[in-house]
Amino acid sequence: MTQRQLLPCGRPAPEVDKAKSNKKDARELLQKITENLDQFVAQKNLNRSEVRNKILETIVYEARHFRAPDLLEHLHRRYPDVGKATLYRNLPVLVESGVLQEGPTDSDGQVYYELTEDEHHDHIVCMDCHKIFEYQDDLIEKRQEELAAGMNFHLKNHRHVIYATCQYKNKN
Numbered sequence: 001m002t003q004r005q006l007l008p009c010g011r012p013a014p015e016v017d018k019a020k021s022n023k024k025d026a027r028e029l030l031q032k033i034t035e036n037l038d039q040f041v042a043q044k045n046l047n048r049s050e051v052r053n054k055i056l057e058t059i060v061y062e063a064r065h066f067r068a069p070d071l072l073e074h075l076h077r078r079y080p081d082v083g084k085a086t087l088y089r090n091l092p093v094l095v096e097s098g099v100l101q102e103g104p105t106d107s108d109g110q111v112y113y114e115l116t117e118d119e120h121h122d123h124i125v126c127m128d129c130h131k132i133f134e135y136q137d138d139l140i141e142k143r144q145e146e147l148a149a150g151m152n153f154h155l156k157n158h159r160h161v162i163y164a165t166c167q168y169k170n171k172n
């Protein structure tokens, strides 16, 4: 068994990055989202761009949740030629195409992005190492529906974000 990587706060890195741990899944995911993006680009009459493919590849292999500067770091390691301005210009295109979605913000207000997925989940943001973790809790989901219904609303969508400090910090 390989040793689990530790985050800066001392917490073992979560095993959420399924694509990264399985090369075949990663390739399939990359192929699927590249097709989705190509469709969008064709519809909008945008130019196809090699850079966007490099960005998608980096996201699939390196970064499940990321802020723009986090992605830039990963991107530079793979493709030193892609500049910051290019990345920042292309992020909104990826969001508009539906390939990426904007998630919660960190405690400084910077947006985290992630690939758009079918399965609903919510997030815990670690205020110590600025990583983002996923959770899914049926009771919380149900209570939110009940609460909205109790106020005569039909719940359509929600984002539930927990900001927390890490219990691993200073223990190692």
Ligand SMILES: [Zn+2]
Pocket (backbone or CB within 6 Å): 120, 121, 122, 141, 158, 160
């Ligand atoms: Zn939820």
Ligand SMILES: [Zn+2]
Pocket (backbone or CB within 6 Å): 065, 103, 114, 121, 122, 123, 134
């Ligand atoms: Zn997520």
